[in-house]
Amino acid sequence: MQVNKTYVPPGMPGSIVELKEKYGNYIGGKFVPPVKGQYMDDISPTTGKPFTKVAKSTPEDVELALDAAHAAKEKWGEILPLSERAKVLNKIADAIEANEEMLSVAESWENGKPVRETLNVDVPMAVDHFRYFAGAARMLEGTITEVDKDTLAYNMHEPLGVVGQIVPFNFPLMLASWKIAPALAAGNCTVVKPASPTPWSLLKMMEVIGDVVPPGVINVVTGPGAEIGKALATSPRIAKIAFTGETVTGRLIMQYAAQNIIPATLELGGKSPNVFFEDVLDKDDDFMRKAVEGFVLYAFNKGEVCTCPSRALVQKSIYDKFIAKALDSIKKIKQGNPLDTNTMIGPQVSAQQIQKISSYVEIGKQEGAQLLCGGQKAQMGGDMAGGFFFQPTVFKGENNMRIFQEEIFGPVIAVTTFEDEQDAIRIANDTLYGLGAGVWSRDGTRAYRIARAIKAGRVWVNCYHSYPAGATFGGYKISGVGRETHRMALEHYTQVKSMLVSYSEKPMGFF
Amino acid sequence: MPEENQDVQVPSVIATQAALDAIGKLLRTHKGVAFFQSGGCCDNSAPMCFDEGEMIVGNVDRLVGTVGGCPYYIDFRQYETYRTSQIILDVEDGEADGFSLPAGIEGKHFVTRTKICAKNACNV
Known part of the structure; x- marks a missing residue:
């Protein structure tokens, strides 16, 4: 653990974190200004004052992000060999790791969490989850059922396509990684909405990993939940929604998912x-x-x-x-x-x-x-x-x-x-x-x-607050539905195809 | 110690003038709104305000009361926890939580304050 050091706030002379006056959305591999040109203040909880601006997006921006994700999904999920997909996840991990200190300071300044936590937990854990899922992606195996001697069922996992993911403010980088890593590992493209109080650190992460991720595979749209979160969660163009937040919004997300007939995974808190x-x-x-x-x-x-x-x-x-x-x-x-x-x-x-x-x-x-x-x-x-x-x-x-x-x-x-x-x-x-x-x-x-x-x-x-990638995380009772981390999370980001093959040449005999 | 108050029925909800004004503003552009008491991660106790009908009212919802003519619901599982609470709906600066509508205008949001009544004394 580093001791006795005080980092300079982002954007101030001598800071290791470069700060722009404003940030657009990250769509299709580049930063793009919001369609309606509106931005909102991002406030530092340490000073209570705005330190930058991010896009105050509208549903049009969500559509652009979905366009980019859909354009990328076939190549990412169906054409690219698994080994190449895993390589990208490892490169994401490497890029975050190479910028661990910078991202830790950014995360600390935007969220208020002590930098000793971001340096030792949030950012290293984000790195580790990408590495874990790079490996887990290659372990995603189907099964074969021998229906009879000449008939086999090949049960295999296929990507869902494009997913929507809504990230909370308490671990903006780590929980974004918990969501993004399994989605990508399973062959999906994603549109991510960071929490309204903490949209910026994920954009800093995109600056760092943008070069190693094919355009459209990860898209980040910032803005108010009532507009952007809702536009994403209600879109008929997503195949799954993942949300972490409170119970009423969780219920609403599930209701929207019901209308679309898509799965929703929810993590809704606790009183542990x-x-x-x-x-x-x-x-x-x-x-x-x-x-x-x-x-x-x-x-x-x-x-x-x-x-x-x-x-x-x-x-x-x-x-x-x-x-x-x-x-x-x-x-x-x-x-x-x-x-x-x-x-x-x-x-x-x-x-x-x-x-x-x-x-x-x-x-x-x-x-x-x-x-x-x-x-x-x-x-x-x-x-x-x-x-x-x-x-x-x-x-x-x-x-x-x-x-x-x-x-x-x-x-x-x-x-x-x-x-x-x-x-x-x-x-x-x-x-x-x-x-x-x-x-x-x-x-x-x-x-x-x-x-x-x-x-x-x-x-x-005899321990607490440890979140290794290899252990499942999720709730009983009203704490939620589904599991994050662990390779089990891949099941929430895939659908199963059973290809039933007959190797017999004999007709069934019905007609 | 909990305050003795025989006149307050609990759980119940009332609104401050600021909250009533905000609801009035919302109703100029929205046909109707409904409030749902939240709980859990991040935005926890935020009163979520939606267009009426946005959230399907189900078997799990208990009507706590109305504010400015709009219903205020709480999940039956939380209802027991709120058995001695009078919810006071108010307005503060800041963006709305979750998918909630703002309190009338952007940059304002609904909040809850609470008055705890003595056990039994308030239960009607």
């Missing part, structure tokens, strides 16, 4: 329980410190994570001791300029998020939850005075409170206690969501029992 059993404090050792860190990981990416461990369940017998250690660690969180490698928590992505987080803190107080630390906007000085900073916050309360039931998407954790295993399972599963969960115990068989009993798509045992 992080369960700490009493034995974590049995010894004062590395494991104990790892568990305490596991609690504090709610502040990772300022809590703007779908799997944020935002509900901590601590066994009653150790609650006082454990929470004291956690609060001590939270006190040491360094908040400030995300471009400083020592910063642990940066600003929230937008003023809107600050409003929502503040509103939940108010709800928590009204519900009678006990505020153990934080609870307010954090005021910074100088250039950051207008930034969207919020103090790391801890509430103690009951699981039926709204702060325990709803995703706050900020650095706010709600803590409660449990008596025994059954109680832990009951509370952990008392939620509408089922995306992530954490279980901490020195007793492996207990950890296994609990992990199996929790209804969630990803359960971390």
